[in-house]
Amino acid sequence: MEDFLININGQIHNGPEAQISVFDRGFLYGDSVYEATRTFNKKPFRIDQHIERLFQSAEKISLTPTFSREQILSEVLKTIHAGSASDATVRIVLTRGTNSDLGLDPELSGPNNLIIFTKEIKPNPAWWIADGVSMIFFQKKIEASGSLPKTGNYQENILAHKEAHAQKAYDAFLVNTHGFVTEGTTSNAWIIKDGVLYTPPLKDGVLDGLTRRALLEMAKRQKIILPLIEKSLNKDDFRNCDECFITSTTRNIVPVTKIEGRNVGSGSPGVMTLELLKQYLEFVN
């Protein structure tokens, strides 16, 4: 783990030495928000949007930031430049702070703790593109309502991921309480059907992913080959699509070739999916 750099409230540590108080509310109660992005050639991808979204997540859980946007940006850049990797993953965690006593009351909390993780990104495994990945469906219990904050309460997604592994799948598509597919456990979900690209709308309870946003922007500016529609999609829409893929900031676009053990389309990564990946990489680089 020594290739991690961890910035805790401005101090940079190596991975194994980075520690936080057991009274941190992120540790005690999952009372924190986070963002994950990456660098391309030392430059953080859409960092302003990520920091903005971090503040939106904070607002959704009534967490009042004691760091400014500028302070967070400056600490992110400091951490990136302290490392040697040109392509690095960047995780930003903001917790409500360290409690002076056990208890839920936010008034027990001191100022926020800001933790930034950076680490060199390894290229995606070649088989993701050659073969695609497999997914299952996982029924959520938390009622969906609008775009989700990214918080330290991640247990439902861990259960979904664990269930996927138990079934020898790569990951799970989450299904909301209304029966709509929302996203992967750490990715956004997409299908192609009859030459049209679809993704679920934020209102179904979807993380407002930055790669998702980039694809929406590319579609608006007609930089992608397909028309794009945001629309509620159920399990059958996914089962019966021509192509399927997931997106995330660190993994870009990953083809999905099996859902619940059955082939998506031909069972090989889709031609249009691979073309979108090419166009996406040109767009962000």
Next chain:
Amino acid sequence: MEDFLININGQIHNGPEAQISVFDRGFLYGDSVYEATRTFNKKPFRIDQHIERLFQSAEKISLTPTFSREQILSEVLKTIHAGSASDATVRIVLTRGTNSDLGLDPELSGPNNLIIFTKEIKPNPAWWIADGVSMIFFQKKIEASGSLPKTGNYQENILAHKEAHAQKAYDAFLVNTHGFVTEGTTSNAWIIKDGVLYTPPLKDGVLDGLTRRALLEMAKRQKIILPLIEKSLNKDDFRNCDECFITSTTRNIVPVTKIEGRNVGSGSPGVMTLELLKQYLEFVN
């Protein structure tokens, strides 16, 4: 905070110095379970039941304990005896472990981390008994299903508690997606109506509280003055009851005299509630 003793994987620290890796999955994802109990005269209250319930919570989130029940008991006793308090709060946190990398996959995790907090309990404030406390209702979004695990995903309860404070109330009663009142944010909920004591059943999504269990046991053995029925209760049942109280291991029985700003019964702590508190303290001491 110096009066806290914290045992981390067998090492005892003073509160402010007790730290955990930022790769601990409790910190990253709320991927942990916990128990809270107390000592009476250095003896932990129903510690075997608490440890058993910790293992049940672990099972519900597919967390495989790498500590045995005996090891946890031994560390709890060690921590209690390292302190001077005869009446102490005891919090036991078991996280899935420290990750070797960022990622949800439980296979990234090393062995569990076991953290035990102990601290002298201050007596309940006198006004809780003299005046009682006030409560609001808070609508949950997480669908209830059976008795709840006690986990590090506590954000919904934090929001409920924060909303209660914003409304100048002591705490909130959580209301499940079916409209039934389940519990307080860190307590069980009880009402008395026409000489009968009622509490919501575990199936409504209720923490299997140890003080709750003790009262059920006392009722079974006819050690309390009232008949006791477990029954789904809605907001109107609480609004129109004769007496109301909450229970928790550290606070015992606390009378509730206001709900949503309106008096419960006469607006003073109920006569039967105070009698139950007396009987409860005799029972556990």
